[in-house]
Amino acid sequence: MNNHFMNSKWLYAFLLAPVISAVLALLHFGFVFKSGTAGFGIVILLILYFDRLKQAKDVLLIMAAFLFSIVGDWFLSNMNGDAGMFIFGIVFFFFAHIGYFLFALMNGRMKRIFTFILLAGYLLFFAMKLYPNIDNTTLMWSALIYLVISCLSLGAAVGLRGSPVAKWAYVFGIFLILFSDTIIAYKEFVGYNELNYLILPTYYLAHIAIVFSIIKKRITE
Helix, strand or coil: CCHHHHCCHHHHHHHHHHHHHHHHHHCCCCHHHHCHHHHHHHHHHHHHHCCCCCCCHHHHHHHHHHHHHHHHHHHHHCCCCCHHHHHHHHHHHHHHHHHHHHHHHHCECCCHHHHHHHHHHHHHHHHHHHHHHCCCHHHHHHHHHHHHHHHHHHHHHHCECCCHHHHHHHHHHHHHHHHHHHHHHHHHHHCCCCCHHHHHHHHHHHHHHHHHHHHHHHHHC
């Protein structure tokens, strides 16, 4: 694919695929469409970097993160109250965050003060709201470790260098994942269900924002 095409704003049209998939998923058309924002994200990134995948190790991490997200989402979508399935879902989403975290570090640096404040706030949230309601030790540790990597991912995202648009789109995407996961935590551990309607829209929009960020990055390279 030539450089002129790679520098074209028409690349943003690729985002129509995950957007349509997200809409169909919200209309309950099944897991294929639920996984579509991440799945189409992988396809789009492969198209953008197909001729330089070996050099684009950071983008490969995002593809891996999307793949882990699909697997994690499958476990959560089929858990039906099974704590084991929930734990497996957390594990795969943990690996997804490793990908997001390493991508950000490869393109910037950790914002230490921001990360410290964010992590302190979420650890307080865990101690006061979640821990008293978790009676499964494995689940408790899984949730805690996942909370830590989620905060680290956002802290690293805030330290991205490069195009401001690409940076803040990526930050927005990681923030939305953290926001969606916070609502899930309230739902599963506290029994608070009033915000459940935001879980999937924010999760899908997170993938779209991250792909938008990578497209912007590719255009400006």
